[in-house]
Amino acid sequence: MKKILLIFILLFSLAAKAQRDSEHWFAPMMARLNDGNKQALFLSTDSTIPFPVSIYSNNTLIGTITISKGNPQSFDVPWDDIITGTQSEVFKATGRGLYVKGEKPFFCTFRFSTKNHGEILTSKGKAGIGKKFYAAYGPLGVLGTNYNFTCGVLATEDNTTVTVSNYGSSVQFSNGMTGTTNPTMTFTLNKGQSYIMEGSGSITANQTGFIGAKIESTKPITVTNGNFNGQITNSMNGGDILMDQSIPVERLGTEYILVKGIGLISQNVEGAIVVATENNTQVFLNDATIPVATLNEGQFYKVTSSSYINSGFSGHYNMRISTNKKIYVYQLMAGTTIMSDITSGANYIPPLNCFLPKKIDEIGMINILPYYTTITPLVKLNIITEAGATVLVNGTALSATQGPYPVSGNPNWVTYSVSNVTGNITVESTKAVTAGIAAGDGNVGYGGYFAGFSSIPIIAKKNGNCIPGMILEVDDSYASYQWSFNGNPISGAIANTYTPTKPGNYTVTVSMGGTCAPVTTPVFEVVVPPLPPSLLVDQEICIDATTTLDAGAGYESYEWNTGATTQTISNVGPGNYWVILGYNGCFSRQEAAVKVAPNPIIKKIDLENKKATVIVEGGKPPYMYSTDNTSWQNSNVFNDLPNGQKRFYVKDAFNCEPVSVEVTIINIINAITPNGDNINDVISYRDLGYKKDLSFSVYDRYGNNVFKGTAFNNYTWDGRFSNKKVLTGTYWYTLSWKEPNLQNTAITYTGWILLKNRE
Numbered sequence: 001m002k003k004i005l006l007i008f009i010l011l012f013s014l015a016a017k018a019q020r021d022s023e024h025w026f027a028p029m030m031a032r033l034n035d036g037n038k039q040a041l042f043l044s045t046d047s048t049i050p051f052p053v054s055i056y057s058n059n060t061l062i063g064t065i066t067i068s069k070g071n072p073q074s075f076d077v078p079w080d081d082i083i084t085g086t087q088s089e090v091f092k093a094t095g096r097g098l099y100v101k102g103e104k105p106f107f108c109t110f111r112f113s114t115k116n117h118g119e120i121l122t123s124k125g126k127a128g129i130g131k132k133f134y135a136a137y138g139p140l141g142v143l144g145t146n147y148n149f150t151c152g153v154l155a156t157e158d159n160t161t162v163t164v165s166n167y168g169s170s171v172q173f174s175n176g177m178t179g180t181t182n183p184t185m186t187f188t189l190n191k192g193q194s195y196i197m198e199g200s201g202s203i204t205a206n207q208t209g210f211i212g213a214k215i216e217s218t219k220p221i222t223v224t225n226g227n228f229n230g231q232i233t234n235s236m237n238g239g240d241i242l243m244d245q246s247i248p249v250e251r252l253g254t255e256y257i258l259v260k261g262i263g264l265i266s267q268n269v270e271g272a273i274v275v276a277t278e279n280n281t282q283v284f285l286n287d288a289t290i291p292v293a294t295l296n297e298g299q300f301y302k303v304t305s306s307s308y309i310n311s312g313f314s315g316h317y318n319m320r321i322s323t324n325k326k327i328y329v330y331q332l333m334a335g336t337t338i339m340s341d342i343t344s345g346a347n348y349i350p351p352l353n354c355f356l357p358k359k360i361d362e363i364g365m366i367n368i369l370p371y372y373t374t375i376t377p378l379v380k381l382n383i384i385t386e387a388g389a390t391v392l393v394n395g396t397a398l399s400a401t402q403g404p405y406p407v408s409g410n411p412n413w414v415t416y417s418v419s420n421v422t423g424n425i426t427v428e429s430t431k432a433v434t435a436g437i438a439a440g441d442g443n444v445g446y447g448g449y450f451a452g453f454s455s456i457p458i459i460a461k462k463n464g465n466c467i468p469g470m471i472l473e474v475d476d477s478y479a480s481y482q483w484s485f486n487g488n489p490i491s492g493a494i495a496n497t498y499t500p501t502k503p504g505n506y507t508v509t510v511s512m513g514g515t516c517a518p519v520t521t522p523v524f525e526v527v528v529p530p531l532p533p534s535l536l537v538d539q540e541i542c543i544d545a546t547t548t549l550d551a552g553a554g555y556e557s558y559e560w561n562t563g564a565t566t567q568t569i570s571n572v573g574p575g576n577y578w579v580i581l582g583y584n585g586c587f588s589r590q591e592a593a594v595k596v597a598p599n600p601i602i603k604k605i606d607l608e609n610k611k612a613t614v615i616v617e618g619g620k621p622p623y624m625y626s627t628d629n630t631s632w633q634n635s636n637v638f639n640d641l642p643n644g645q646k647r648f649y650v651k652d653a654f655n656c657e658p659v660s661v662e663v664t665i666i667n668i669i670n671a672i673t674p675n676g677d678n679i680n681d682v683i684s685y686r687d688l689g690y691k692k693d694l695s696f697s698v699y700d701r702y703g704n705n706v707f708k709g710t711a712f713n714n715y716t717w718d719g720r721f722s723n724k725k726v727l728t729g730t731y732w733y734t735l736s737w738k739e740p741n742l743q744n745t746a747i748t749y750t751g752w753i754l755l756k757n758r759e
Helices: none
Strands: 021-026 038-044 051-057 060-067 073-076 098-113 118-122 130-134 148-155 160-165 185-189 194-200 214-231 239-245 253-259 271-276 281-285 293-295 300-303 309-313 316-334 344-348 359-363 378-386 391-393 413-418 425-429 433-441 444-446 460-463 471-473 480-485 504-511 524-526 539-541 547-550 557-560 568-572 575-583 586-596 601-608 611-617 624-626 644-651 659-665 692-699 705-708 729-738 746-755
Touching: 021 214, 038 060, 060 073, 118 214, 118 239, 148 160, 148 185, 185 194, 253 378, 253 413, 271 293, 293 300, 316 413, 359 433, 378 391, 378 425, 425 433, 539 547, 547 586, 568 575, 601 644, 601 659, 611 644
Parallel strands: 239 344, 539 586, 601 746
Antiparallel strands: 021 098, 038 073, 038 098, 051 060, 051 098, 098 118, 130 214, 148 194, 148 214, 160 185, 160 214, 214 239, 253 316, 271 300, 271 316, 281 293, 281 316, 309 316, 316 344, 359 425, 378 413, 378 433, 391 425, 433 444, 460 471, 480 504, 504 524, 547 568, 557 575, 575 586, 601 611, 624 644, 644 659, 692 705, 692 729, 729 746
C-alpha cells in the first residue's frame, strides 16, 4: 500500500460565497483503512471581528470555536462521528456526519488521514446541498480488498426520501445487494441522519460500475463520494484516498480549466474524470472542434495526462475541458515526480463563470494536515484569472516567470503558478479569479477545492418549510436582485432574501455589474405540504366548567402553551390557548379561545289572564323554562298562574346556572262602574308607582287612547276622557313596567276592561 501524496486544488468564489458560508455539511464515508487515523475541521474567515462557530454531529453540539481573520482554528473530530470501518454501519440510517454553523461566513474543510493516506473534504456550504447528484470516484486500476468506492448522504431536513439508481447491473455492494437484484435503492432520513453506500475494490464490476449513479432526494442533502482507498493506475503506484464533496446538478457548468499538479506527464497519473448528466453530451479538450467523446447520462470519460498543454514554461501545463451540456469534472492529480512515491487525489472542479470573485480571503493553514507524525509539505499555488488582470498573492505582485500563461481554446483566461506557498492565503485580482494548490511532503500529500461552487446563483431556503415562516435566499454579494413569482417581477423584492406569501414558482435575477450580464436562477417551487386537519376551535363553556381542546390527529409533534406535548389537553378553563403543530418539517401555530358562555337574557314577560309568556334572547338556543328550577319545559308559556310573587327561570343549550326574574302576579280589575258608590268606581295602579317606567294606558275599540296613566293622576282611571264620561263599552288596556334587575326585564299585562257608565 503506497503512502499518499495528494494534490490540493482550490477554486474560490467570494462573490458567490460558495464555500465561504455560514453553514457547512459533511456526509460520512466508509473506510477500507484504519491505521493511525487523525481528522479535524479547519476553519478560517475574512472577518476581523471574532465570532463563534458551533459544530454538531447527530444534531448534538460537540464543540464551539472562535475564529477571525489571521486566526484560523482547527477542531479535532472523533473518527466515529464521520467515518466507519464496520460493515454493519453501512446501508442503514445512522447519526454520522457533521453540521457546522457560524454567525458570519467562513471557509470550512474536513482534513483526515490514516498512517499512509489522507485527503481533504472542502465544504461547498449551501452550494453543496441539493436534490440531484451523480456519483463519481477514481476508476480502480487494480483489484484489491483494501480498495473501494464509497458514497455518503447526509439529510438537512426531516422526512427526506433518497432514491439511488443508474448504476451498473453487475455492481456488487458490500451488503450483498447487486445492481441486478436491486436496480434502485430508496431510504428515508431525518435531519442529521446519514446513509453510506459502499462496494469492495476486489470485484471487477466495481472498478467503474457505480460512477454516474444518480442520487435524487425530496429535500436538500449533501453527498460525499470517492474511494477510501483507490488506485487509478494499473500498477501499484497512485494508490490513495480519493474523496470530495459533490455538487448538485444545477450548480454545474460546461467549461473548466485545469492546471496540472506536480506529477510528470509521462507518468500518466494526472488527468480528469468527466461525468455526464444528460444524453448526447459532447466533450471537447483545449481548442478541439471534434469531441473526444460523446456521453449519455451517467457515463464517464477519463482524460489522460497527455491532454495537458505546455504553456511555454517548464512544468506549467493547463487544459481546457468544454461540453455542450452540464458535466462533473474531477481532477486527478499527483504531488511529486518520484514514481515510487506518487499517489493520486481526486477533487471536484467548479466551472468557469462570469460571477467569479476578484479576491479570495482567506484560506487558513493551507500546508497543514492532521497526521500521525509531523509533515512539512511543499505547496504550489496555481491561479486562473481573466486575461489582462493584475494578480497579488498575500499583497505581493507576481513576477513574469510566474505567469500569465495562455489557455488553449479560451483567450479570455490565463494561468499562473507560485511555488512554496505556506500559511494563510489571500489572492487578489483586478478581474475574476480562481486558484488552487498542489502540496506534498515525500510520501504524504493532501488536496481539495475551497470555493467557486455557487457562481451560478441558486435559490435556497434560509429557514422554514411553511408559509408563513419560510425565507428564500440567494448569495448576498451581487450588485442587484429582482425576485419574480410565476415569471412576474415582485414589486419591492430587491434584496437577497424574500419571504414567500403563497405557493408557486419563484426566481430571482441577479447582476454583478460591469460587462457581466444579469442571470436568472432556476425556478424554486414553493410547495406547501398538505397538513392534517386541525380540530382546534374556539369554545364556550359555563363559568365554573372545564373542557378538552383537541388539535387533531396525524401531526408529528404538539407543543401547547401549557407545556403539554399531547394531541389533546383536558380540564381546560376559560382562557387563550395555542399549540405549535409539527408535520413534515413544517410548524404551524394554531390558537383557540375558551370563553365563558354568555347567559341568555329574559327580555320580557307578557301577562294576560293568568298566562305568562317569557321572551328570551342571547345565549345559545334552544331554551328551557321553569318556575321552580326543578321542572323544565320547552314552551315559554305558563298558564293558570296564581296571584302573588312568581319567579321564572331560563337556561340555554350550555345548561349553565339558569337566569331568573321574579314577577308580581297582580289581580287585574276587569270591570268598573263609576257611579259614585265607591264600589268599582275606578281602576287604579297607584300602588305600582314605584316600578321603573310604569305605564298604564286605555284604548277604545278603534285604537284611540282615552287614558294615559301618570304620577299626576295616580295611574287611576275613572271612566272619563278629557273630564267627560266615555260611553259604556269594552276598552283595551296595557300595563307595563321594568323589573329592577340587570336586564331590566319588561313586564306587560294586556286585556279588556268593561266600563258601565250611568247617566
